[in-house]
Amino acid sequence: MINSVIEEYRLKIDSRLDMLNALSDQPYDPVVEAGRYSLFAGGKRIRPIILLEFYKLFGGEDDCAYNFACAIEMIHTYSLIHDDLPCMDNDDLRRGKPSCHKQFGEGMALLAGDYLLTEAFGVCAKTLGLPSERVIRAISYLSSAIGGAGMIGGQVIDTAVSIDSEQMLFKMYSLKTCALIRAAAVCGVILAGGDDESVSIAENYAENLGLAFQIIDDLLDKEGNVDALGKPIGSDEKNDKTTALKLLGVERSRALAEEFTKNALEALDRFSGDASNLREITQMLLVREK
Amino acid sequence: MINSVIEEYRLKIDSRLDMLNALSDQPYDPVVEAGRYSLFAGGKRIRPIILLEFYKLFGGEDDCAYNFACAIEMIHTYSLIHDDLPCMDNDDLRRGKPSCHKQFGEGMALLAGDYLLTEAFGVCAKTLGLPSERVIRAISYLSSAIGGAGMIGGQVIDTAVSIDSEQMLFKMYSLKTCALIRAAAVCGVILAGGDDESVSIAENYAENLGLAFQIIDDLLDKEGNVDALGKPIGSDEKNDKTTALKLLGVERSRALAEEFTKNALEALDRFSGDASNLREITQMLLVREK
Numbered sequence: 001m002i003n004s005v006i007e008e009y010r011l012k013i014d015s016r017l018d019m020l021n022a023l024s025d026q027p028y029d030p031v032v033e034a035g036r037y038s039l040f041a042g043g044k045r046i047r048p049i050i051l052l053e054f055y056k057l058f059g060g061e062d063d064c065a066y067n068f069a070c071a072i073e074m075i076h077t078y079s080l081i082h083d084d085l086p087c088m089d090n091d092d093l094r095r096g097k098p099s100c101h102k103q104f105g106e107g108m109a110l111l112a113g114d115y116l117l118t119e120a121f122g123v124c125a126k127t128l129g130l131p132s133e134r135v136i137r138a139i140s141y142l143s144s145a146i147g148g149a150g151m152i153g154g155q156v157i158d159t160a161v162s163i164d165s166e167q168m169l170f171k172m173y174s175l176k177t178c179a180l181i182r183a184a185a186v187c188g189v190i191l192a193g194g195d196d197e198s199v200s201i202a203e204n205y206a207e208n209l210g211l212a213f214q215i216i217d218d219l220l221d222k223e224g225n226v227d228a229l230g231k232p233i234g235s236d237e238k239n240d241k242t243t244a245l246k247l248l249g250v251e252r253s254r255a256l257a258e259e260f261t262k263n264a265l266e267a268l269d270r271f272s273g274d275a276s277n278l279r280e281i282t283q284m285l286l287v288r289e290k
Numbered sequence: 291m292i293n294s295v296i297e298e299y300r301l302k303i304d305s306r307l308d309m310l311n312a313l314s315d316q317p318y319d320p321v322v323e324a325g326r327y328s329l330f331a332g333g334k335r336i337r338p339i340i341l342l343e344f345y346k347l348f349g350g351e352d353d354c355a356y357n358f359a360c361a362i363e364m365i366h367t368y369s370l371i372h373d374d375l376p377c378m379d380n381d382d383l384r385r386g387k388p389s390c391h392k393q394f395g396e397g398m399a400l401l402a403g404d405y406l407l408t409e410a411f412g413v414c415a416k417t418l419g420l421p422s423e424r425v426i427r428a429i430s431y432l433s434s435a436i437g438g439a440g441m442i443g444g445q446v447i448d449t450a451v452s453i454d455s456e457q458m459l460f461k462m463y464s465l466k467t468c469a470l471i472r473a474a475a476v477c478g479v480i481l482a483g484g485d486d487e488s489v490s491i492a493e494n495y496a497e498n499l500g501l502a503f504q505i506i507d508d509l510l511d512k513e514g515n516v517d518a519l520g521k522p523i524g525s526d527e528k529n530d531k532t533t534a535l536k537l538l539g540v541e542r543s544r545a546l547a548e549e550f551t552k553n554a555l556e557a558l559d560r561f562s563g564d565a566s567n568l569r570e571i572t573q574m575l576l577v578r579e580k
Contacts, residue, residue: 121433125430
């Protein structure tokens with residue numbers, strides 16, 4: 001049931017992403033090609049789907065929010081491209097394919113990330129059919145969530161700070177992983193005209209979902225299936241990354257992932273609308289294999 | 291006279307930039323520090339001043355446009371940081387100081403560029419005192435001007451395309467250099483509520499100013515004063531860059547810079563308001579030494 005819902009969303013998101021990142025016949029299009037390569041490498045589109053589901057939960061007509069949904073996915077992709085670069089994690093594989101810089105060279109991968117990030121904000125600004133005040137508020141929220149006190153801040157901790165406590169680890173996860181999921185949920189609420197209390201609950205949901213999501217990611221990196229994951233197992237260990245697994249062990253990690261998932265589901269209980277899709281997605285992410 | 295006008299602007303812009311990029315006591319602040327290092331390395335603030343002057347020309351109250359003016363400078367700085375990276379131009383010096391990656395490492399320089407670009411859009415969205423429709427339209431224009439069909443497209447030509455004709459060279463200049471200046475001028479017009487015809491004239495002005503500006507840059511790289519420039523002379527030649535100078539020679543380059551400056555001044559003649567500051571800035575940039 002939920003799989004067909006996700007598949008339907010995925011097709012619409014991909015078709016809009018395709019249109020928003022169309023190749024032209026200009027000589028400068030290798031950067032669009034590199035961006036598209038990573039954008040269509042098989043992402044699950046979880047973040048845009050979360051945005052669209054929150055938007056619907058607050059009565060939004062879903063087509064109007066597709067630009068923001070696509071922008072969130074473009075931003076997610078930019079972050080992966082830059083994260084894979086040799087000066088960051090230096091990862092050669094992403095979703096079973098050569099990472100962007102292995103395929104197009106470092107310079108073009110750098111520019112492809114810049115391109116996706118830049119165009120994402122333009123795509124948001126080109127949202128039609130919604131009050132301008134909401135669009136601006138959502139752009140402002142999005143920028144904070146992925147900026148220095150958000151996703152980029154998480155990257156900085158991940159690359160430059162020695163993580164030696166549970167508190168620091170979860171701070172890093174909160175910024176690096178949860179912040180963009182939080183932006184997806186909250187932008188959905190804002191665009192649909194939800195109130196401040198709903199924004200807070202959406203933030204709480206996304207924070208818990210993001211933490212569960214990241215811990216499962218850590219577990220899959222250790223115990224997952226190479227073919228399903230599309231990348232080598234054990235890359236965290238190879239890169240000497242401090243993960244939940246390393247700091248807390250398998251059992252406590254799994255217990256925490258379940259606890260965070262439970263918290264996320266409880267946050268959804270506080271909404272009066274139909275959150276059944278979000279509920280199923282939340283549960284599905286806990287037992288995913290990739 | 292114009293120097294004191296510029297100095298007054300510069301102080302206000304720097305003070306706003308300082309506030310907008312304040313260091314916190316968070317552990318992830320090395321990225322803000324790296325961003326500030328490049329942001330306050332001695333830029334002339336020409337682009338934000340152009341934005342503010344166009345805004346005033348169309349009756350805008352200048353304080354409302356300062357966020358956009360600062361965003362333009364943050365975007366300019368991000369482009370320089372990423373452009374200097376080893377996988378791009380690999381430049382060790384910028385404005386007489388080690389470039390960002392020499393000072394903070396490649397990873398942090400990458401993130402500092404990402405940070406400035408991301409926060410710039412947030413700063414735009416946090417503009418107060420102007421109609422939301424104008425703010426969104428300006429964000430949309432800005433994003434296009436610096437995206438794949440704008441500044442980033444120019445970077446792609448510069449790094450990945452063999453430039454063998456005057457046409458291709460000017461296409462590259464138009465995207466890499468003029469596009470952000472065009473965004474500055476046009477955002478000023480849009481934010482002040484100027485009409486479409488005024489936007490077109492502003493585009494024409496900025497295109498010509500940008501071309502003159504870039505040609506003078508090329509000439510200074512060959513003939514300039516090391517101390518004034520703050521970077522080694524001849525870096526274009528070292529990097530085997532195709533510049534106006536290389537393709538057209540000194541005399542024709544200088545003649546073209548004068549012609550583009552004349553065109554820019556003629557565009558200003560078409561406005562009924564007081565463009566005297568813009569006129570002086572345009573002439574000053576033609577005879578600058580750095």
